[in-house]
Amino acid sequence: MPTPTKGPRLGGGPAHERLILANLATSLFENDSITTTEAKAKRLRPLAERLITFAKRGDLHARRRVMTVVRDKGVVHRLFTEIAPDMAERPGGYTRITKIGARKGDNAPMAVIELVREPIAKKATVKEAEAATKRAAKDAKKAEKPAKDEEVVEVEVEQTEATEAAEAAAELPQGAVAANEDGSSPDDAYTVKGNMNSMKYHEPDGQWFEQTVAEVWFQSAEDAEAAGFTKAGA
């Protein structure tokens, strides 16, 4: 017995289903991103990814196989010449489905399905390793500083906590330095970003570290917490 297709059936019959999926695929390759129901998006994903695999192969036979589904030559040309090169490095997972809540009228769960055309992000393990080397460098710098200096900082931090309780908006917390105009760190030793609006800090391996524009920088997470900042996402 042949394995049934995964997911819900669409349309009024097999031919109608093929037409719906072909039209969805054509629109997806034409516009990069389409809004449809969750069920249709989930059925479209395997078909679209198979067509992109054909496009990555790029020969005439592959093009003819794609033409059996996507009947528009212009769209197939776009798929082979514009989309396929972007996907060259990507080992599958060419599309992304994002749920966007229910449609008014029939309350159908809707989704946006889009081609993932941005360059591949670095693997998490690579990021972790880089963060570790940064931390090691920072620790080495700290060790060089005399221990006396650190004691002074601790006393100051206690004072800040007291003043912070009194007035929430302190100008610049202890243990922090103001960021440069473009938000970058003024010193390599200061690696933790601080957001004055949300009073949260971001470590270099944090989820929002890259997108945060820092107002202040801390040497470490402990310094930030001592200054009244909380860890982002905690």
Place this chain on the structure above:
Amino acid sequence: MAVPKRKMSRSNTRSRRANWKTTATVLTTCPQCKAPTQPHVACPSCGTYKGRHYDAAERTEHQG
């Protein structure tokens, strides 16, 4: 065709219907705009999901 032999009493009907219950929607807070949102769904107030923005997700005045 099989048909009911007896009229169903009001009591039976009502005790059956008394078990129809509804559940509250699970809500989380949008990390971007702090509005309540459903988990794994783009935020309806600011349209962001995992740092990406989706225009189609934003709730218009025609929607509830």
